[in-house]
Amino acid sequence: MPVSDSMISGLIDLNRAGEQGLVAQLTGQLRGLIAAGRIAKGCALPSSRRLAGDLGVSRNTVTYAFEQLAAEGYLAASHGRRPVVTFDGGEPIEGTGVATSKARPATPRLSPWASKLKQTDWPMSYQAPLKPLRPGHGDFREFPNEVWARCLRRSAVRAARRELGPVNRARLREALAHYLAASRGVRAAVDQIVILPSAQAALTLIAAVLITPGDEVLVEDPGYPGAAVAFRASGARVTGIGLDRQGMQQMPGMAAPKLIFTTPSHQHPTGRLMSLARRTAFLGSSRPGRTWIVEDDYDGEFHYDSRPVPSLQGLDAHGRVFYVGTFSKAMTSDIRLGYLVVPPALVSTFEIAQRHIGLIASSHIQEALAEFITDGHFLAHLRRMRRLYHLRRDHLVDGLQRHLGEALTVEVPQGGIQLVARLKRGRADQAVVKRLVDAGVEARALSSLALGKPRDHGLLLGFAAWRESEISAAVRTMAACF
Ligand SMILES: Cc1ncc(COP(=O)(O)O)c(C=O)c1O
Missing domain, CATH: 3.40.640.10 (Type I PLP-dependent aspartate aminotransferase-like (Major domain))
Structure with missing residues (x-):
């Protein structure tokens, strides 16, 4: 139900310790009340002096909020007059991020390009935090x-x-x-x-x-x-x-x-x-x-x-x-x-x-x-990293061959920042990866990188981003999982 102008300040709740500034909070709450129809079209808002007094904020705070809402088309404001609501509760004004009860969720019609991107199961999401032995990273x-x-x-x-x-x-x-x-x-x-x-x-x-x-x-x-x-x-x-x-x-x-x-x-x-x-x-x-x-x-x-x-x-x-x-x-x-x-x-x-x-x-x-x-x-950085990553590659290869030699065949790459270890038995690399990830080792399933039906099952493991002690700990965890 629409409220009268004298009740408006009672509907505003500003948090002085909040992350958002007072102007943004006041603008957002007034916008929400207008868009939801609680402050109806034609209603004159309290003057900036009165609203500032009621809310215990500076008059500038209120003036800036009114100016922003006028710029967005919710209010008509003119100098020396109380601002009047001009928005009639239709679709929220674009770009103001307000959802009203009247706004119906529409299914957006996407371009063929975006539709195809959405069909992919490789979302390129950035996962944090980085855990050993996530592939694809150097040691930052x-x-x-x-x-x-x-x-x-x-x-x-x-x-x-x-x-x-x-x-x-x-x-x-x-x-x-x-x-x-x-x-x-x-x-x-x-x-x-x-x-x-x-x-x-x-x-x-x-x-x-x-x-x-x-x-x-x-x-x-x-x-x-x-x-x-x-x-x-x-x-x-x-x-x-x-x-x-x-x-x-x-x-x-x-x-x-x-x-x-x-x-x-x-x-x-x-x-x-x-x-x-x-x-x-x-x-x-x-x-x-x-x-x-x-x-x-x-x-x-x-x-x-x-x-x-x-x-x-x-x-x-x-x-x-x-x-x-x-x-x-x-x-x-x-x-x-x-x-x-x-x-x-x-x-x-x-x-x-x-x-x-x-x-x-x-x-x-x-x-x-x-x-x-x-x-x-x-x-200079590359030279140093080349030496470091070389040692780390050898350390991971050695650890895997020593502790997991019965379960995995390691392909030793001549370069790069990651390696593949194939499963000797079974073809369920996704299940193995799930177990490893749960235990804190972020391997990637080789089969997840197949275009169609996977030809190979194995683990993709990064070595460059991890110190030798971290690699040793991860290999111990892996050995326990197998
Ligand atoms: C083969 C390959 N090409 C390209 C990229 C993407 O690199 P960028 O982070 O610069 O987009 C990656 C990232 O992992 C990659 O593995």
Whole structure:
């Protein structure tokens, strides 16, 4: 039932110790009363002086609340007069976040893209806290935060003197072009390098630019679910290709798909390495002009047993390979920076697409990262982490072989941040993972990374993010679970 203006202050309950400020609380409560029809259209609210007195708040608090509600269309306010309610209890005014009893929940009609994203069972949710041996992470505790903070500070201080505008900062592009040429054999002119908030953003951008619904895309199976999701959501027919000892199997005489997604440096999830000979054959079997290749080098910085094999991108003579990288593994996942090396023929198209989709990384962070790389901190950090992760890989392999050798076959990856241990008996990796997670060891089921019917059952275990003592404790827990 509508209330009279004298009763309004009695319906307001402000919490001075609350997280929300008094203006926001008062605005929200008045809005709720109006939207619910308790304060009816045409009702004049108490004057700001009176309401402030009744509620024991400053007059400014009330005035700001009235101004906000007038701006949202709930009130008509004019100077020297009491504000009058203009909202008649229909649908709440968009953007004010008010649900009224009259608001009916409607089923939103989604685009085909969003509908496909919602169908996936890989939600990319960020789970916290991180528990041993969750795969996919480096050890962020080892990141040189003080050095990084100095780079960030200098970048912020210099901001006023910087040229405004370029979405992909020249200093970072140059630093990356040098680093990628020297360490991964990537051949890229600076304008081919697109700086993005993540590697996943690179996949979404590629899908948006290249995929027409119905196009065929080949991915590794088991593989990185984020890639299959990005291409499927754009309407591609995604087909899984099985693995052999060198990662993605070669398909002699395969038809010409629109795109092939591969992780040749450390196949995700198995860590298998595609040899130079296989890379050359791989490029030879896909048709330039018909098929694009996306090479995802998400953790290629970490190699332990041999020198890294040059990237597919650097070996390709036809300008058809996209090279994708990320700083989430090499630095910290919070840094939210990745990059994409675009084939020369697509540079201007990607420039437009990046601007319009708005996948633009902060200039402050880009400049800070450029300094972090050019001053040698990035390579120093990588060298240190390579040594540390190498020891941790060996420690986990040794622990698993010693304590779980009867239950698991460990695949020792030559690099990367995670490994696969196959179940020797049974094919129920999801049930094993549930038991392990309940006991505090965050393994991932290999079968959950299969595109269709799982071909393999096993555990994906991270080693890079965990100290040797943590790895030992996790292995003991695992042994108790088996
Ligand atoms: C193979 C692979 N590619 C890409 C990514 C995504 O990286 P980003 O965090 O930069 O989106 C991941 C993350 O785990 C990955 O495993």
